[in-house]
Amino acid sequence: MSGTKQKTNRASFGNVRKLPSGRFQARYPDPAGRPMTAPQTFATKRDALDHIAGVRADRMRGTYRDHRAGDAPFGPYAEEWIANGGSRGRLAPRTRALYEDQLRRHLAPLAPMPLNSITPPVVRSWYAKTRKGLQASAKARGGSGETAVRQSYALLRSILATAVADGLIGSNPAQIKGAGIASAPERPYMAxxxxxxxxxxxxxxxxxxxxxxxxxxxxxxxxxxxxxxxxxxxxxxxxxxxxxxxxxxxxxxxxxxxxxxxxxxxxxxxxxxxxxxxxxxxxxxxxxxxxxxxxxxxxxxxxxxxxxxxxxxxxxxxxxxxxxxxxxxxxxxxxxxxxxxxxxxxxxxxxxxxxxHVAEERGVLVADRMDALAGAAFQTRVEERPAGTERVTGLQGVLSLEMVVGH
Incomplete structure (x- = not known):
């Protein structure tokens, strides 16, 4: 009987009780005054009391987040996020279609999970499995699958960032460095x-x-x-x-x-x-x-x-x-x-x-223009060259747009 006896803390805001398992449970009223239980149990009574004190302090500061708000599953929340235009409030039709496809295919394993249960380890596990699967399927088509996994991860990170802003979760669990950043090499310059x-x-x-x-x-x-x-x-x-x-x-x-x-x-x-x-x-x-x-x-x-x-x-x-x-x-x-x-x-x-970025032709042109503007600054240091050995540079070495579109 003594193992389940409720004890009221000094602030009279909540109470702590020891469970049969030996751990401690903290209870306190929600913002509407209804009783609620802390999202986890505690190893010691002091830890449970500290949690209650923290909840009360957050309420007084206006920073309190009800952990129960994150019980909503990810799938419906993500669907609503896309329907409402994403983080900017509007999505181009092609982008909307892309997001819906990614949610239906690549993010499907996360759809039934409560938002507050999607932790960094869960995201890392999903990312590793999804990347491996996309690489395998893309290999048969001569691709790498990297673009699809990058886009899917970037979408997940954006949705969860909005969940943080909405107060549904405390922090964004999508924390894989560089996973949502395009790393494709720059396209070659076509002269x-x-x-x-x-x-x-x-x-x-x-x-x-x-x-x-x-x-x-x-x-x-x-x-x-x-x-x-x-x-x-x-x-x-x-x-x-x-x-x-x-x-x-x-x-x-x-x-x-x-x-x-x-x-x-x-x-x-x-x-x-x-x-x-x-x-x-x-x-x-x-x-x-x-x-x-x-x-x-x-x-x-x-x-x-x-x-x-x-x-x-x-x-x-x-x-x-x-x-x-x-x-x-x-x-x-x-x-x-x-x-x-x-x-x-x-x-x-x-x-x-x-x-x-500056192409070699541009660098030569700049150098030639400097030479023309510098005048005597360079002339005393230029040795006379034999006829016919002059370097052909200047505007003759640069193809103008007129030459391309007007030939």
Whole structure:
């Protein structure tokens, strides 16, 4: 009988009792005044009393978290999180579909578990098993599975971070360092002459679209979504994209949800003017079309590019590298980080900084310009060289955009 006798602590806020197992249980009223029990038992009476004192202090500070709130299963909470637009309150249709697929497939083992039972060891175990399974299934297709596991882990971490903010769990158990960070190597730089060689191997109807993708730094979905009314007087308005959502082409806002206006290079502007004059349509008609009059498609461009890059001897380049090449050239032409962000439609400087790396041609050009500006500062140290041994540098060694899109 004495083993279950209740004892009231000095603060009269809760009570402690010794269980038949020898451990101690702490009880206290919940915020509504109803009795509740601590989420765990304690080895000593002092530990149980300290827990009660901590709960009371948290209530007084306004930082108390009811552990019972985390009893909700992860699956329904994650579904609601996606339905409500994730952590930012809105999700692009393609992103929503991706998240729903990841929740249904890769995060399914965690779905029935209460939020407060998903601990760091549970997350690590799920991650290891999921990664192993994805690697095995991807190997048969010649892939690695790393992208899928990275995206799934990043989704799990974001959902649990919201659960922390909602007061359902005390801390985020997704603590695997680097697991949700993309580590793919930077794409190789495609020089303008290489781009030109590939474009020449494509059917003629793709020449101007690819050049527009290069000069206006368009994503593939933005390119196929262009309308005739989006261009005027050397300015291209980018306000939509065509995204493939569950296999269906869907017109949505741009990737960032924001419009942008890009001033295109002069030669590209002339080509676009000629194209619009030579073709007919309404302002909302597709800018670039197939022979049947329908808009170009992702798959059509990708298939034509894949054949052309092999024929040109450059199989390592993806069609997405066209945008990268254009932005790199803009950086080499002197565009600031802020200007690159505006032209590319980037939200963060980190994305724009990708194109700030300096190619060897740019370094030579900078050195030559220094030489021209320095004047006498270098002249006294330059030894006269035999005729015909001068190094050919300067602007002749740099391919301009006009040379690429206007040949």
């Amino acid at each position: 303008p002459d290489v781009l030109s060689a590939i474009v020449e191997k494509m059917p003629e109807r793709y020449h101007l679209p690819i050049r527009a993708m290069f000069g206006a730094h368009l994503r593939l979905g933005e390119l196929v979504a262009l309308q005739r009314g989006d261009y005027a007087n050397g300015l291209l308005r980018v306000e939509r994209q065509v995204a493939i959502v569950r296999g269906i082409p869907t017109v949505t806002a741009t990737k960032t949800g924001e419009e942008r206006v890009v001033a295109v290079p002069r030669t590209l502007a002339l080509l676009l003017d000629e194209h619009l004059d030579a073709t007919s349509g309404f302002p909302k008609s597709p800018m670039f079309t197939r022979p049947d009059g329908e808009a170009l498609t992702h798959s059509g461009i990708q298939q034509a590019w894949a054949k052309a890059r092999k024929a040109a001897g450059h199989p390592q380049f993806h069609v997405h590298d066209v945008r990268h090449a254009g932005l790199t050239l803009a950086a080499q032409a002197g565009a600031t980080t802020r200007e690159l962000m505006a032209r590319a439609g980037h939200r963060t400087t980190a994305a724009a900084m990708t194109y700030q």
